[in-house]
Amino acid sequence: MQTEKVIDFIVEWLKDYALNAGVNGFVLGISGGIDSAVTSTLCAKTGLDVLCLEMPIHQAKSHVNRAQEHLAFLKANYKNVDQLRTDLTPVFDTFKKEVIQEGNQAVIDMALANTRARLRMTTLYYYAGLKGLLVAGTGNKIEDFGVGFYTKYGDGGVDLSPIADLLKSEVYQLAKTLQVPESIINAAPSDGLFGDDRSDEDQIGASYPELEWAMKMVVENKNETNFEGRQKEVLKIYQRLNKANKHKMDPIPICIIPNNLK
Structure with missing residues (x-):
């Protein structure tokens, strides 16, 4: 960089x-x-x-x-x-x-x-x-x-x-x-x-270098079946938190009312 x-x-x-x-x-x-x-x-x-x-x-x-x-x-x-x-x-x-x-x-x-x-x-x-x-x-x-x-x-x-x-x-x-x-x-x-x-790290269960590695693996479409041991564990931590916290990253859901109901 x-x-x-x-x-x-x-x-x-x-x-x-x-x-x-x-x-x-x-x-x-x-x-x-x-x-x-x-x-x-x-x-x-x-x-x-x-x-x-x-x-x-x-x-x-x-x-x-x-x-x-x-x-x-x-x-x-x-x-x-x-x-x-x-x-x-x-x-x-x-x-x-x-x-x-x-x-x-x-x-x-x-x-x-x-x-x-x-x-x-x-x-x-x-x-x-x-x-x-x-x-x-x-x-x-x-x-x-x-x-x-x-x-x-x-x-x-x-x-x-x-x-x-x-x-x-x-x-x-x-x-x-x-x-x-x-x-x-x-x-x-x-x-x-x-x-x-x-x-x-105490709260997340993984260090930032580990999480950055996991983010890179997800971008490369690799999943936990490609790894074992600590790498597999870290990837699972990353994927679990990423999924659980999507509501923070995505726009607020809006209920769109169909035109025929307005």
Whole structure:
């Protein structure tokens, strides 16, 4: 991949989109992860206003530290970057008190994790409206179009997605060229939705390099009968999640009423 040319292309694409939309720039959440670090740096390179939000909800200390390190890096290198911290922990805790929590605990935990992402989306759009900004998404290709590892109407609720055509491995290539802090580059990817240090691999059951391999095999029309052992297991994980999360990747179904009934 021609990393520097890809960076320039994305930066110009972001700038053109924002100017054509008549907005002042971008707003996005800073999590301490590689995707938000790369996306925020790309947005900063446009020269337009960039508002970076910290939105902790019982956040793991390591995530908070990495987010603050990246914010310091951005503000030291780009004068168009501003930051705000909105602690959503009290909002989330109040929500938990008001909703029914009965049944399977794992299902409840997942619903609450998705609620965290949706509270953050609401906060991003509040500031987007307040300051005339676009909400920049931080999803990459394997997450958005491979296994659907994001929250519908949470981190999936954005105005534009600058890195959604890049695989996770390609995001890392951009990160090195953009001089993203090493602590972020070396950290295990995590969605941070459970208030602990569990990684994406812990939740998915496969690493991103494995998932990228599986995506390539599916594109080449190869199935699990072509493999054995770990490769077969990874391909099954990929295919299961891809199928289960199609509702995130496909347009919202619309019930089309026949003309003779109107």
